[in-house]
Amino acid sequence: MKPMERVVILGGGSAGWMAAAMLARMLGPSLVITLVESEQIGTVGVGEAAIPPLQLFNQALGLSEAEFMSATAASIKLGIQFEGWGGAGERYMHAFGQVGKDLGLTPFHHYWLQAGEETERFWDYSLNEQAARAGRVLLPSPPQGKMLGGLVHAYHFDAHRYAQTLRRYSERLGVRRVAGEVVRVPLCPDSGQIQALELADGQRIEGELFIDCSGFAGRLIEQALGSGFEDWGHWLPCDRAWAVPCEGAESIAPYTRSIAREAGWQWQIPLQHRIGNGLVFSSRFQDEQSAKESLLANLPGKPLAEPKLLRFRTGRRRQPWLRNCVALGLASGFLEPLESTSIHLVQSGIMRLLKLFPNHGPMDSLAAEYNRQSQREFEQVRDFLILHYHLNRRDEPLWQHCRSMSLPDSLSHKLVLFAEQGRVLRDSDELFTEVAWVQVMLGQGLRPQQAHPLAAALSPAERRDYLGHLRTIVMGTLQGMPSHRAFLQRYCPQAKE
Ligand SMILES: Cc1cc2nc3c(=O)[nH]c(=O)nc-3n(C[C@H](O)[C@H](O)[C@H](O)COP(=O)(O)OP(=O)(O)OC[C@H]3O[C@@H](n4cnc5c(N)ncnc54)[C@H](O)[C@@H]3O)c2cc1C
Known part of the structure; x- marks a missing residue:
């Protein structure tokens, strides 16, 4: 050979x-x-x-x-904030890393479900989400956050x-x-x-x-x-995007924004020297000109170039x-x-x-x-993307279509299992973690009818203590973090081109 x-x-x-x-x-x-x-x-x-x-x-x-x-003039990305996908004014984050801490075989979200109204938002137990909302980053993470796996990051x-x-x-x-x-x-x-x-x-x-x-x-x-x-x-109806960079702001968000619009969604990706923007849309539901106008009308800064149109399948x-x-x-x-x-x-x-x-x-x-x-x-990956579209709670025609479209069997099964039992089925080598699925499903309004019976092993008082302890760790870890921009300036200021 x-x-x-x-x-x-x-x-x-x-x-x-x-x-x-x-x-x-x-x-x-x-x-x-x-x-x-x-x-x-x-x-x-x-x-x-x-x-x-x-x-x-x-x-x-x-x-x-x-x-x-x-x-690459990169910034830190701690997750993606989805805005308006669950309806006007709604937002949630798919934050990387853990949310809370599993106990034995039982994933954390079951304890959170058991606690019902008496506890905080699910994401209040996520180090990544809390740091993202506060605009703070430190790598490696402060040692207090170790029990929660520390910050898990990617890049813009x-x-x-x-x-x-x-x-x-x-x-x-x-x-x-x-x-x-x-x-x-x-x-x-x-x-x-x-x-x-x-x-x-x-x-x-x-x-x-x-x-x-x-x-x-x-x-x-x-x-x-x-x-x-x-x-x-037929499952992922967007087939066009306009993309344009714009001027950045003083504070750099350590997360991507994905904002639902009339016939698609807009991204905002903050780098050290500018913000990348785009509007992904379906040409069946919006024409190219009006999509371009919608993007330009919703930029967070002055455009730095002419928008570029991309057509894809x-x-x-x-x-x-x-x-x-x-x-x-x-x-x-x-x-x-x-x-x-x-x-x-x-x-x-x-x-x-x-x-x-x-x-x-x-x-x-x-x-x-x-x-x-x-x-x-x-x-x-396809199934995870379809999930976002399908579970929307918006009124425009594209979104109504996505709510009523038939789904791949693999995804339908996942949705039923979560809705009825709070369980997430995934192969061990899947890219998206169990808690990633949980965040999108909860974030877009799918709340399971019941929690895992093992979660009832903690008495209400023990559960309160446990959740309280996790919150204290999250808050304590945040205290030691500088702003995202201060971190970037110290760690990796952009090189001259
Ligand atoms: C709207 C949009 C947003 C995206 N956002 C993200 C994102 O946020 N994150 C992410 O991970 N990915 C994103 N992607 C995908 C990402 O841009 C691509 O996966 C990545 O850039 C790789 O592109 P590529 O190298 O495959 O193709 P290209 O960048 O298109 O490169 C193709 C190369 O082939 C050469 N070529 C083609 N034909 C010939 C020929 N006949 N002879 C010689 N050379 C030829 C071209 O000159 C070029 O060098 C996005 C894509 C789109 C469309």
Whole structure:
């Protein structure tokens, strides 16, 4: 069996450079890696909010947190605040990390449910939510908060600067970058595998494995190989977004805002030097012009550019690994940015590829396993996103439609189990934790009919003591934290570009 010698990556967006950096780091000098990108086509230019596992990706690259945050003008993200999803004036947070503390086998939310009216809001037991609302951050967390797992954080960051940082990193490790547009993709007549990428200027780049990071176009996986696309637009109806940066404010919120609007939702992502904004909407329920006006009328600061329109389809590539081509990023499918999962899906696709990395030779069984795992992951994230839309309590036509639409069986089962019994069913390797599901379901008004019987093992007095003790820890931990901006200035002030 010959080892793999040449890998060719098409695309220099976040997905392409993340893949180049990690492959170069892990597979090192044994592999010749070439990345092709077209400056004329450019990148999608959005994607600025992450979830906590990105820390692991950077650690695996040996990129320190302060270095990453400084290079990308990043801020800390402790969760996502959903505003107006449960109806006008309502808001709740999907905060990262724990809420309260489980006792033995019984998740915390059952004790909270047992306590009924006599206790505080569910989120008053979340260190992340309380710190986010107070605008405070300290890493590592003050030691008092250890019992509650400390603050769990992700980032808001400038995705363009991240790609540039990873480009420099990859080039230092020997990745060759070729600028130019791929115009032809010859296939082997026997195996149907990709032989090479042919560029407009006549260059031909050969390889044994091709990684398609060409964005929505899926230049290799779809246009050359015809993988097919499973469309989930009937469950996730948004198919457009306007995006525009605006001036930042003195105080930097350590959370993303997701504000429900007439036919979609608006994001606000605060970085050190500006705020990223966008309106994700459904073209079936709102036209492009009125969506643009709605975004511009609701910016938290002066716009810094012309709004950019993005059109997309929600769904997944049927075979993200087909023959000798693996698609990552937008080329592999897209789930809208409601829970900031796309860059994470790039990361987990790269890690999965590394685990299943082929020799030069037959790779169909590896591809089948890759596709099975990636389908499950996409479906799990899809269900979590649909949950937000389905449990809304708004009146506009899009929202009424989402309340009455039929759901995937996997999600219906989860909802019934929670509504009737307060239990959350999930696979052990699912991205979203039990308490993430609980927060969205409670936050959007689904309160279980009963709690777990084990929660009744605490007498009312013991339960009061326990909940009171947890509140004292949360409040004590907050006392020791500086403001988010003060923390950023000390830890990772943005680097000059
Ligand atoms: C509205 C919106 C909001 C988003 N928000 C978030 C978020 O908050 N968090 C998150 O994690 N993700 C978010 N995403 C997703 C995120 O932007 C992408 O997952 C991420 O940027 C990766 O994009 P990419 O590298 O796959 O594609 P792109 O950035 O589109 O890059 C494609 C690359 O391929 C090259 N290319 C294409 N065709 C050719 C060709 N023929 N020849 C040569 N080169 C070619 C292009 O030049 C470019 O370099 C969002 C996406 C959208 C649409």
